[in-house]
Amino acid sequence: MNYQIVETSALPDPNEINFESLNKRYRPLAICTTWLFALLFIAIMTITRFQPFINLHTDLLAIYPYAFGCVMIITLLISVYLFFAIPCKKYCLKEHDLHYCSGLIFRKIISQPILRIQHVELKRGPLERAFNLASLQVFSAGGSLHTFEIPGLDMRDSQKIRQYILDHKDVLTDG
Amino acid sequence: MDKDLLAPEASNNHWQRLSPIAVLYFVASGIKTAANNAIYLLPALAVSYSTAKESPQLWIPIVIAVLCLISLTSFLQYAFYSFRLANENIEIRSGVFSKTYINLPFTRIQNVTIERPLYYRFTNTCCLQLDTAGSAKQEAKIVALPVDYAERLKHSILLKEKPATSKSATDCASESLAQNAQAEYVLNTRSIKDLVIHGITNNRVWIIIGAMAPFYDDVARSLAGFAERAGIDYQHYFDSQSQAFWQVGLAIISLIFVAMLSVTLLSVIGSIVLFYDYSLAKTDDRYIRRSGLFTKQEVTIKRSRLQVIAQKQDWLDVILGRINLELKQNSSGIQQTNELQDNQNKILVPSVTHSEADIIIRDAFSDNNLGKISFNAISPRFILRQCLWLIPLNLLFSLMAYFKSGLMGILLIQIICSFIICLIYIRWKRWGYASDNEYIYIRKGLFGVDHYCFPKFKVQQTQFIQSRMMLKQGLASINVIMASGALRIPFMRQHDAKSILENVLFTVSFKRKSWM
Numbered sequence: 212m213n214y215q216i217v218e219t220s221a222l223p224d225p226n227e228i229n230f231e232s233l234n235k236r237y238r239p240l241a242i243c244t245t246w247l248f249a250l251l252f253i254a255i256m257t258i259t260r261f262q263p264f265i266n267l268h269t270d271l272l273a274i275y276p277y278a279f280g281c282v283m284i285i286t287l288l289i290s291v292y293l294f295f296a297i298p299c300k301k302y303c304l305k306e307h308d309l310h311y312c313s314g315l316i317f318r319k320i321i322s323q324p325i326l327r328i329q330h331v332e333l334k335r336g337p338l339e340r341a342f343n344l345a346s347l348q349v350f351s352a353g354g355s356l357h358t359f360e361i362p363g364l365d366m367r368d369s370q371k372i373r374q375y376i377l378d379h380k381d382v383l384t385d386g
Numbered sequence: 387m388d389k390d391l392l393a394p395e396a397s398n399n400h401w402q403r404l405s406p407i408a409v410l411y412f413v414a415s416g417i418k419t420a421a422n423n424a425i426y427l428l429p430a431l432a433v434s435y436s437t438a439k440e441s442p443q444l445w446i447p448i449v450i451a452v453l454c455l456i457s458l459t460s461f462l463q464y465a466f467y468s469f470r471l472a473n474e475n476i477e478i479r480s481g482v483f484s485k486t487y488i489n490l491p492f493t494r495i496q497n498v499t500i501e502r503p504l505y506y507r508f509t510n511t512c513c514l515q516l517d518t519a520g521s522a523k524q525e526a527k528i529v530a531l532p533v534d535y536a537e538r539l540k541h542s543i544l545l546k547e548k549p550a551t552s553k554s555a556t557d558c559a560s561e562s563l564a565q566n567a568q569a570e571y572v573l574n575t576r577s578i579k580d581l582v583i584h585g586i587t588n589n590r591v592w593i594i595i596g597a598m599a600p601f602y603d604d605v606a607r608s609l610a611g612f613a614e615r616a617g618i619d620y621q622h623y624f625d626s627q628s629q630a631f632w633q634v635g636l637a638i639i640s641l642i643f644v645a646m647l648s649v650t651l652l653s654v655i656g657s658i659v660l661f662y663d664y665s666l667a668k669t670d671d672r673y674i675r676r677s678g679l680f681t682k683q684e685v686t687i688k689r690s691r692l693q694v695i696a697q698k699q700d701w702l703d704v705i706l707g708r709i710n711l712e713l714k715q716n717s718s719g720i721q722q723t724n725e726l727q728d729n730q731n732k733i734l735v736p737s738v739t740h741s742e743a744d745i746i747i748r749d750a751f752s753d754n755n756l757g758k759i760s761f762n763a764i765s766p767r768f769i770l771r772q773c774l775w776l777i778p779l780n781l782l783f784s785l786m787a788y789f790k791s792g793l794m795g796i797l798l799i800q801i802i803c804s805f806i807i808c809l810i811y812i813r814w815k816r817w818g819y820a821s822d823n824e825y826i827y828i829r830k831g832l833f834g835v836d837h838y839c840f841p842k843f844k845v846q847q848t849q850f851i852q853s854r855m856m857l858k859q860g861l862a863s864i865n866v867i868m869a870s871g872a873l874r875i876p877f878m879r880q881h882d883a884k885s886i887l888e889n890v891l892f893t894v895s896f897k898r899k900s901w902m
Contacts, residue, residue, distance in 0.1 A: 307895035318857070320850040322887065324894040327846045327901065352716060352901065353846035353867035381895065 230301040230312065237363025238297045240342045242290050247338070249286035253279060302361045304372065307381065309349065311361050323359040326381040327351045331373050335366075345369040349376070401468040401479070407509045408467070408530035412460035414505065420456060469528055471539075476516065478526050488526050490516060492543045496691065496716070500536055502682035512536050512682075516543070544672065544686065569669050573746055574735055576664035576677075584661065584737035585654030587702040588710065661736050668749065673713065675733045687733060691715045691902055692750055693870040694840040697743060701833035709743045711735040713750060714870040716902070732870075747839070754825055756839045761818025761829050765861050768817065768877040772810045776803060819875045821886055826866065828873055840868055842893040844901040850887055852880070866890065869901060 259267070260275050296315040303310040309323045332348040339345060347369050349359040364372070376382060462482045469478045478488040499515040506512055514536045516526045531539070576584075662679035668689075675685045696712040703709060713733040735746060744757050780803050787795025809832065818829035821842075828838040849865035856862060862883040863876040875883075 308891055314851075317851060317853045319852075322848045322850070322891055324845075324847070324891055326895055326898060351846040351867075352869040354717075354869075354871070357847055357867045357872065359847060381898075 230303045230310075233297065233300050233302070233361075233363035234344055234365045234368070236342045236344055236365075238294065240338060240344060240363065241293050241297060244338055245286055245289050245293065249282055253282055256282075297363075300363070304375065309359065309361075309376075311359065321359055323349055323351065324381075325376060325379050327353075328376060328382055331376050333369055333373060347372055399470065399472050401470045403468055404464060404528070405509075405511060405530045405532070406464070407506070407511055409460050409464045410505050411503075411513065411529040412463045413456060414503070416456040416460050420452060476526065476528075476543075478528065490526050495543055496688070498540045498543055498686045500540065500682075500684040502533070502678075504680040506530065507682075514539065540686070570667050570674070572665050572667045573673075573749065574664075574666040574738065574742060576661055576736060576738075578658065578662075580737050581657045581661050581664070582654050583706060583708055584710075585657030586650055587700055587706065587708060587737065588657070589649075589653050657736065664736065666733065666735055666746070673733055673750075685733065687713070687715055689750065690900070693844055693868045693901070694838055694873070695747055695750060695756075697747070697756065697837040697839075699831070699834045699836065703737070704834060707740060708737040709740065711738055711743050711746055713746075716869040717871065751825065751839065751841060754839060755822055756825075756827055756837060759820045759822065759827055761820045761827065762878075762882065764814065764817045764819070764875070765859070765877040765879070766814065767856075767859055767861060768814045769807075769810050771877070772813075773807060776806060817876070819878065819882075819886075821889070826886065826890070828875060838873055840866075840873070842890045843897045843899045844868060845890050845894055846901070848887045848890055850883060856880075 256275065256278060260272065292315070296313075299315050299318070300311075300313045302312070307325055309325065310320055311323075312318065312320045329350050329352060332350070334346040334348055335344070343366050344362075345364055345366050346360055346362040347364055351357070351359070361369075361372075459482070463480070466482050466485075467478075467480045469476065471477075474492045476488075476490045476492070478486075478490075480486050480488075495516045497515075497517040499517070501513040501515065502511075503513070509530075510533050511530045512533050514528045514531055516528075528536075659679045661677045663682075664677040665675070667674045667676070671689050673687050673689060673692075675683075675687075677683060692713050692715055694712075694714045696714060698710045698712065699708070711734070713735075715731060717731045735743075738746070740757070747754055747756055780799065784796045784799045787799050813830075813832050816829060816831040816835055820827040824843075825839055825841055830836055830838075845866055846869055847867040849867070850862060851865065852862040856877070857880075860880045861877050862880045863874065864878065864883050864887060866873045866875075878886075
């Protein structure tokens with residue numbers, strides 16, 4: 212994959228071509244993760260409902276089918292949201308900064324000057340490993356609340372970007 | 387150099403012990419920890435309450451046992467604590483069971499804080515706290531150092547950050563030390579009158595409330611007892627059956643008045659305790675804040691590490707023309723658990739006048755126009771957006787009020803709503819932003835008004851936020867992330883937002899100045 216590295220300092224427009232989409236496998240991964248959590252939640256609920264050891268209150272037993280339905284509906288809504296929201300997530304590498312754009316309703320462009328980067332991490336959970344994806348985390352002195360993160364990158368792409376950042380002359384100088 | 391400078395008692399390559407007075411510090415911190423953890427004992431206390439009530443003498447051995455335990459652990463902590471200075475590193479070994487070893491190079495030290503609690507005043511010793519730019523775990527505290535030793539250590543740590551000259555080390559050190567001592571001049575001091583104003587305008591009650599927390603019940607009980615003995619039947623005053631309506635009202639008003647008066651009084655005392663003998667001094671590249679009535683605190687911050695200057699005014703400050711000036715530095719990675727700790731991360735200059743604030747701001751950020759610049763207003767859409775959540779709430783509460791008390795209820799809700807809209811309007815009016823070649827300025831507030839100012843080249847990250855509606859209106863919000871925290875400007879013109887962010891990113895990447 213060749214990155215188009217833009218040399219101006221203009222704030223990029225996500226509608227421009229130079230923005231890269233996340234990997235195609237990221238959408239199924241995100242939806243899978245959501246359902247996995249929902250199933251786990253439902254499993255715990257079901258086990259608690261049908262276990263023979265402790266007598267639960269009758270109200271609690273009556274709530275069970277509604278809770279089940281609620282979890283399913285919420286998960287479905289989240290899945291629909293993710294289906295449409297993930298294509299909005301894009302990133303762009305420029306000569307001096309990284310940009311990440313996201314948001315279905317609230318569009319947000321986060322820009323991280325490479326000069327201010329303190330360290331870079333690749334994060335891979337078990338599911339991400341199964342999908343051969345990785346999240347790139349970039350830390351600045353802005354604190355852990357403002358960690359710049361690009362999720363859903365192909366493993367090889369993420370390594371390339373990390374190398375691009377590490378080899379960048381701005382990171383090598385003491386910023 | 388180190389030998390001459392840093393080793394009044396022992397050779398610096400040897401591990402040194404603390405002075406025995408340090409035990410006092412460990413005892414104090416042990417008691418503090420015990421008091422903080424006492425809350426976990428509450429369930430146990432609740433269970434054994436009745437037994438304890440019958441035989442109060444049962445407590446005596448428990449208290450004695452706790453005190454013995456604290457003394458023993460304090461002594462062990464003291465016995466296992468040692469430190470040494472070698473090759474411009476400070477090394478600290480501590481811990482009885484879990485051993486800790488800290489190695490801190492002088493060059494990595496960000497702040498040097500000298501603290502003199504009351505119980506150290508008599509022995510002429512102090513605590514030296516060294517903070518790094520990194521995480522909160524990487525800080526070191528050396529307790530019970532002789533004051534002059536701590537001062538010398540501080541100077542040599544601060545000197546290390548400057549590039550060394552070619553002169554012989556000892557000469558250089560003593561010379562710059564002398565220069566440092568001469569070059570230090572006082573930028574600002576606060577008189578008792580200023581502190582009283584500060585206490586009135588800013589609630590400093592938390593210091594006293596925090597310290598008194600364990601005694602609330604006793605205080606309330608003894609107050610009630612005192613009132614009874616003095617022949618005041620307070621229940622009588624508030625009994626609406628035996629008193630006329632206006633009398634009860636008067637009693638409530640006077641009670642509120644007395645409460646406010648005492649809160650203000652406490653606040654003034656808190657302000658004096660914290661800022662007594664306040665001075666903000668300056669050497670060529672550092673600010674030094676000294677203050678405190680009981681615990682004298684001295685905080686040193688490097689000027690280049692200032693990130694943001696905040697000029698805060700509450701409504702009373704606006705009337706009296708006073709400003710609380712905050713010089714904020716890097717605070718990421720440091721967990722702020724309470725306001726006292728937070729104080730070490732910024733320099734607060736309490737209740738200065740406009741001209742005094744101007745002097746300090748111009749000294750810290752040169753070519754700064756905070757006082758003169760004219761601010762751009764944000765879009766009036768801000769009001770509309772804030773009112774959006776008000777509409778469903780209004781409907782809901784109106785409905786509830788209607789069923790409860792008819793049309794009068796709806797009227798009341800509408801009055802409250804219009805009051806909230808007024809507040810939103812004032813908030814919108816306060817919002818403002820401006821930028822010049824080097825700095826970005828933000829103004830915001832409600833009853834009071836806060837001004838923020840920061841250099842563009844110190845920005846860590848920027849965020850551009852826009853909803854679909856805002857896109858149609860050509861508006862956008864921005865977040866500017868500094869090492870001291872995020873600053874937000876909502877509902878700007880899209881063009882302004884973009885040009886400010888582009889300019890910031892350009893300044894960061896092309897000026898290539900260090901933010902530290």
